[in-house]
Amino acid sequence: MTAVMQGVRILEVAEHTFVPAASALLSDWGADVIKIEHVERGDAMRALASSGVAVVPKDVHVLLEHSNRGKRSLGLDLTSDAGRDVLYKLAATCDVFLTNKLPSVRTKLHVDVEDIRAHNPNIIYVRGTGQGERGPDADRGSYDSLAFWARAGVAVGVMRPEYGHVPVPPGPGFGDSIGAMTIAGGIMGALFHRERTGEATEVDVSLMATGMWAMGQALALSLLLDIPWTPPPVDAPRSNPLTGNYQTRDGRWLSFTCLQAGRYWPPMCEVIGRPELATDPRFADHAALMANSREAIAILETTFAQHPLAEWRERLASFIGQWTVVQDTLEAAADPQAVANGYVQDCTTAAGIPFRLPAAPVQYDGRPSPAGRAPLFNEHGDEILAELGLDTDAVLDLKIRGVVA
Incomplete structure (x- = not known):
């Protein structure tokens, strides 16, 4: 497998699945991803006890593993000047800054594009949002079940009158994972553009836009015919029996x-x-x-x-x-085609417990990318700070003041 992202360094200030899963993919392909987590609780995903349809086992948090494999973790207080100073020092060493913070939060934390580029003018700044960076709902949070599934027309695309309810997404993080692939592609395109032109761009991907793209052909037909897209009734005649x-x-x-x-x-x-x-x-x-x-x-x-x-x-x-x-999902994982192509990868947690994850869906040189494991909270804190040139006394001072975990 060719590690096409080797040498690329990504700084992530994000939680949950949509945006973190994007850098997880890039990590599979060789990128060094530094994950900044809340200084006390870490990524909110760490405390998630249920997917909504199933209990998340405590010993193997596969939802966290899916979207954080291969990363390095640093617990950092971004509400403090000292914490932001560490973040800015890290940004100066990175190629990409990736976040899902809302505009108002980015402003409050001083992590908006102007703040980060003041310390690294060549950094690619990437935002993952619910509904987009502009418009009346730009500062409203969302989830894939809302912006991708319900708002973008996906739910109606599988809805039938006889159901009597709105169908739920087929699995946890469904739109998040599709959107993450979109972000990963956007980042790779921005890196290529910078390599060719020297210009660092801003990248925006929203769950709503991803859902509308996924429904793209249906949406285009709707606009052409001025008729909302709905699936045919169950008993609608089929002209082709095959x-x-x-x-x-x-x-x-x-x-x-x-x-x-x-x-x-x-x-x-x-x-x-x-x-x-x-x-x-x-x-x-x-x-x-x-x-x-x-x-x-x-x-x-x-x-x-x-x-x-x-x-x-x-x-x-x-x-x-x-x-x-x-x-079903177990059958898909055991499908001879999935096995032959390495579509599921063997992993172990930090505690050595084995589990399996879907592989990144893009392969290079005919082999699947090995999936790493998610970091423990602040697992790499001392290591990352040492790379910035902070000595033991400086790191200890930051810990005493609660700036780092």
């Missing part, structure tokens, strides 16, 4: 997206043991198949319901069309 989901005898689901139905219908007929349907006048070519899709769908529904998933896996193994099994 797109959609079919349930097996044991209650599992097979998902198909064979857009060229006429091409894939004959081999599908072989798979289901009904070769005569390939020449049936109702389905003999693409146009006929589309015109008689309801009948074809009914045949497939009945046939797939007659056998369990294991049998359909065998039958479909040689099918040339596009299909997959609808899997």
Whole structure:
């Protein structure tokens, strides 16, 4: 694996998942990430006891590990002049300053772009926000369940009238993790631009913008047609019988997206043991198949319901069309493709407890990036301060005054 970010130093003043997960990715790719944490409690994520749908185990805080792997931690009081002086000294050594603090908080703490660039004019300044840096809600906090999921149209995109409620995100940090990848890409682009031009830029990524981009094609159609995007009803007719989901005898689901139905219908007929349907006048070519899709769908529904998933896996193994099994998270992690490509990485906590994390989704030179572990709170405090040239007496004085943890 090529550590493409090796030699890049990032200073992070951020909490929770959205922004910290961005520098976690960059750490996987070789960057040195210094995480500044609240001098007493650390990152608020450390105290999170539940994801909203599951209890977070105390011995392996995988939510914290996901967004803080490979970093170095320093507990620092940014409300004090001495604490900010340490931050500014660190900023002078870094390539990137990364934060999710609201505008009013950045002003109060004196960590806005002008404050940081007064000590390093060449630093790339990166802000991750809920709704964006401008507008009436710029100074309002948010979460991915709000700005990404609810506000950007994602929730409505999966909502159905029969639910009777607004669907929740599919997992903790769903929009956060997508947004983090966006921030990481923005940082890499800014570093490339600085390398080419010498110009240090500001980078802004919001959860709302990321959600709207994720819904980009639906949003564009909505704007073109002036109709809000909503998914089709469950019983809406499908013109293509080889797109959609079919349930097996044991209650599992097979998902198909064979857009060229006429091409894939004959081999599908072989798979289901009904070769005569390939020449049936109702389905003999693409146009006929589309015109008689309801009948074809009914045949497939009945046939797939007659056998369990294991049998359909065998039958479909040689099918040339596009299909997959609808899997849960444990099945995805054990999927032969996930295993072969290293999509899940083995890790250990600071206490030596083993656990596993999803790998960074971008690979270099054909190998996955090894995922590090999250730091203990202030684990690297003395080390980081020593790198700034502070001797033992100076560090002890800062600790006594509560400036550093």
